[in-house]
Amino acid sequence: MKPDEIDALVPRWEEAGMSPSLVATLELSKRAARLNLLFEQAVKAELAELGLTYAEFDVLVALSRAPASRMKPSELAKNLLLTSGGTSNVLQRLTAAGHVEREADTGDARSRWVRLTEEGRRTAAAALEVSGRVHEEVTAGIPEETLRRAADALREVLAPLGRRRFR
Template sequence: MKPDEIDALTALWKETGMSSSLIATLELGKRISRLHLLFEQAVKAELAELGLTYAEFDVLMALRRAAPPHRMKPSELSKGLLLTSGGISNVLQRLTAAGYVEREANQGDARSRWVQLTDKGRRVAEAGLEASSRAYTEVTAGIPEETVRRAADALREVLAPMSRRRYR
């Protein structure tokens, strides 16, 4: 197996006397971060061709996934996408101006509004999903499907116990 940029760090960590278990944990974190960056850069490049930011795409996808009638409150979007209320407000303003989402009064709560995709927004969401799929396919090109599957399964096994923990 060809060494990667993380292997250079590993050699330095070994020189400092770090334990093998800590080194393995650091390698895992660094490689996950590197994978995330590669996927994110590829997706952002594809989305830019559609005139979408990553945050806008996330909102469109969240609305697309929402249970019928496919609408959500801004607070639900904010919480689910880990965006601040100001951040979600800015994204929703841009998506509304582009004609991708519309807001309507929430009959059950006069203080909040519903956000839902327009027909144009559904079409752009589908185009964004195709663009995202192309990006992921491009990043993993040349890697056997079995290798990707094993990595995904191994990461699930690592992530499951971590997901139960709460950090401040």
């Protein structure tokens, strides 16, 4: 197996007296972060050509998966792990671009729904297509069985963590 940039850090961690378990955990964390960064950078570059930020993409995709393509802003924030202020800013930009619209919640006068417009549906579909293509390009040359093993191993690590939040 060819060493990566994370392997260069391991001797320092070991010299610092870190346990093998902690070293393995740090390797996992650093590699997962590096992998996420590679995917995110590649996707962001393509989304920019569609006039979208990564956060806007996340919101459009979340809305496209929601029943009736609508959610409350608080649900979006919770599902996407965004602050209410961050969600509000993204929704303002998407509204101005004609991708989403807000409507009153007839069951709760204090609340509003956010829903995709037809333009928003088309943009979400195009962005999902771009994201899929980019993910395939990033992983090109990696055997499918390697990708499957990695995905399964990460599931095994993440499953016991659930949706824990840490300070």
